[in-house]
Amino acid sequence: MTIVRDRVATTLHALPGKRRINPILVVVVAGAIIVALTYTLPAFRTYQLATVGAYFCVTAGLTVLTGLNGQLSLGHGALMATGAYTLALWQNKFNMLIPGVIVAILVTTAVGAIIGLAAARLRGPYLAGLTLAVAVVVPSISSTFDGTFNSDQGLPVALNPPPESILVEQWQAWVCWIAALVTVLALAYLTRGRFGRDMRAVRDDETAAKLAGISVARTQVLAFVVSAACAGLGGALFAVLSQSVSPGAFPLTLSLFLLMAIVIGGLGRLVGALIGALLLVALPAIAQEIGQSAGSQRLEGNLALTFFGVVLVVVMIAAPGGLTSIRLRRTKTTRTRNELKQKGR
Amino acid sequence: MKRTASVLAVVLLAAGCSNGTSNSGGSSGNTPGVTDTEIVVGTHMPLTGPAAAGYSKIAPATKAYFDYVNANGGVNGRKITYKIMDDGYNPANTQTVVRQLVLQDKVFAILNGLGTPTHTGVLDFLKTNRVPDLFVASGSxxxxxxxxxxxxxxxxxxxxxxxxxxxSYVKQEHAGKKVCFLGQDDDFGRDSLAGIENILGPVTAKQSYVTSNPNVGPQMGALKAAGCQVVMLATVPGFTALSIGTAAKIGFKPAFVVSNVGSDPTTLAKSLGPAAPLLEGVVAANYLPLANDTANPWIQLYTKVNTQYNNNAELDNNVVYGMSVGYLFVQALQAAGKDLTRDKIIQAVEKGGFTGPGLVPVRFSDKDHSGYAGEQLTTIKGGQAAYFGTPFTTDDGDGAVTASTAAPAVPPANGIPAS
Structure with a gap:
């Protein structure tokens, strides 16, 4: 049994290996670009860049869960809140950032494991319902246990300022993008290996996966846990970015936005997750500009949601596979054309 | 690889584009937001969301007063530009919009940012960037x-x-009655309760609400069950109306005593609609002239400005508040002098001594950064609010509540503070 599976594995592995390049190379290049950007961009853009990095952690994890494993989560905003509040409570007590981020990831992973265990027993709309409930419950928890979480006002996050020579925004961008690139690297390797194949197999046909000796429940729980860890990291980064946490930062709409972003970007692809993260920062900003130029500040508060919806509809009509699929189709057609040419010879 | 490269190229491109637009903060004398002809100031306000009722009128009123000053030559030849950002009373949004004001729009100062939970979250950011954070619209x-x-x-x-x-009023007028408290679940409610319990001792029952949950049914039910005869509210206007309305619905009729920030009768009457008569006899407090006092010279000035520059919005206490903020800021700018810098305006405010529309003095000194020193009680009769008694001042410790003797100032003839 195991021998058969290994053989299948090697043949499967050979296929994508040809057209994909080493993720380390991509990450190193991206890191260089980020460093260059932090030295050229004005402060507010650098802050937005940092926010993209923090979102990227979350969308990357979510796209693995939803795109590769087929589990729909509407509760990732709540997992981010878990990470953010953990970091805030840790920082206000100990003020040590790196252990704090690790603790935030661990706590969120634990919470993710609990939700994942329940989620593995549910399918489709029931799973969405469960995760939705998790997202909705955040403000209630923070106001019920207001002694710890301080209700709607939230908690401040104690942070040591970066060295004098570095701008705060620059430092924030570095912290966020180091975390994002490490996350993406880990996810890239994880999804290429056996775990990635297991996830896809479970997504495509649970019965077939079971027949092939894959533990469906274990794969689903693991996928949820991995994705929760990413969300926890993202949440912790948000706490660092805004130096405060409050339930208003993690509303239900955030969870919906996250899902919309990865669908627009292209499900199951890390590049799609990057596009999604960019959109999460860019679209509300654009909506605000429009609201301002239209002369009504009251529009700003409401326009972003509409804007996201319209973009989702347009992208789904024009490119059902998301923005990344647009280029993919073109490369496919050129490839088939080349193949035809070769055959013609 | 191609795809990845193109995505990265897009990132770079987007970044490059934005680079060109946002470097507009250059100013003479190196002070952000200040040129020879302009002073850019920003604020964050709940124009939408749970606290928008009433409060959304404040910033436009301040802006209208600035427009009036600008039309009369500005301050030291500089016109004031007031950038109003909507944060929806959500602390997370406040983080974003204040960063935008400071880092992108390069404002000289943040003026009158509204809300205890919202503004608390940006204190550290403003401190790090050394941005003057003037006249916060809250009493935390x-x-x-x-x-x-x-x-x-x-x-x-x-x-x-x-x-x-x-x-102190409750102690005198409702001696021996059961006094209870409903407050916002943040520093606003807590600070208010601290003051109340300082005078009355522990209240019979206390309840709290969050603005994200517009339902105070359980809270009012609990207060009714506790047999409360006086309910003191530390609430924003929307929740004052909600509390009074909910109490009436469950047949609970205590005497209501309301914090200034949640007591504008125009806003409350609008929220309550046909139930507005419930406001009869509600006691609150204020420290600025009341909007319905048409004989007051300040209200006459504000009415003029309101007609000319504020699209003749309905003149309520929020408009009076907004214009009074504008007046105080112009006073501070005048005091800071022609060569305006961030340090100079801080020094000018700390020097204090501003006289304006207030019934009590503002306290500013180098050791005290709190605003107005006290309040006078108001009550609603026949749908109209009116002052009674005398203004009182006190401190936030154990000091006594004493009557204030300061005589109210009269506005300058042209409505603009002299330099």
């Missing part, structure tokens, strides 16, 4: 920490000061 004691936040100043009387003044 957090603004009065000159050692920790040297650039932050409040506008409203402390909620603790207010709590003590309101509680």
């Amino acid at each position: 004691r957090s603004w009065n920490q000159p050692e920790k936040y040297p650039d932050t100043f409040g506008f409203n009387p402390d909620y603790t000061v207010e709590g003590k003044i309101l509680a």
